[in-house]
Amino acid sequence: MRLYLAAFAVVTILASATVVPLIGAPGLTAAETERKVPRFVSLRANEVNLRTGPGRRYPIEWVYHKRGLPIEITAEFDKWRRVRDHEGATGWVHQSLLSGRRNALITEARLLRSKPDDDARPLARLSPGVLAELISCSENWCRLEVNNLRGWIRQDQFFGALAGESVGN
Numbered sequence: 001m002r003l004y005l006a007a008f009a010v011v012t013i014l015a016s017a018t019v020v021p022l023i024g025a026p027g028l029t030a031a032e033t034e035r036k037v038p039r040f041v042s043l044r045a046n047e048v049n050l051r052t053g054p055g056r057r058y059p060i061e062w063v064y065h066k067r068g069l070p071i072e073i074t075a076e077f078d079k080w081r082r083v084r085d086h087e088g089a090t091g092w093v094h095q096s097l098l099s100g101r102r103n104a105l106i107t108e109a110r111l112l113r114s115k116p117d118d119d120a121r122p123l124a125r126l127s128p129g130v131l132a133e134l135i136s137c138s139e140n141w142c143r144l145e146v147n148n149l150r151g152w153i154r155q156d157q158f159f160g161a162l163a164g165e166s167v168g169n
Helices: none
Strands: 003-004 006-010 037-045 049-052 060-064 070-077 080-084 090-094 103-105 110-113 120-125 131-137 142-144 149-154
Touching: 070 090, 070 103, 120 149
Parallel strands: 006 060
Antiparallel strands: 003 006, 037 070, 049 060, 049 090, 070 080, 080 090, 103 131, 110 120, 110 149, 131 142, 142 149
16 A cells, blocks of 8 residues: 655555564675576665665655565666565665565465465465565475464465575575
């Protein structure tokens, strides 16, 4: 949901969902800034400006208020990253406001399962807006942690991983 305030927009994730707080998320390292694009990272701060271009002179288009929100890097210019969010909004963010920590955003109600199998026992129902730690992905299944509960979800059932991407393996 986007709320318009003053001359810029504020992007919020509704607090009606269970959200995992992410504390101490590190900034991007030199190695992480040299990776291929596209790739996923997360927001390092509780307030991150999305600009129309790669520099402070460009106007702020959105302000994100959700530390740990996954975001896709689609291009790089110097210390600026062009990003895309879960709603498709694009713009530029300074690399110091991004973390290499991988997270997943649940965008529709989904089941967290005990094994990487559609018939496996459900552990929890995840509501839209739930933010989870992305532990690993392989063979189209990903292991997530939400409120100290670990389980599996199909890779195409959340925002935060590229199709077929292997994570943490």
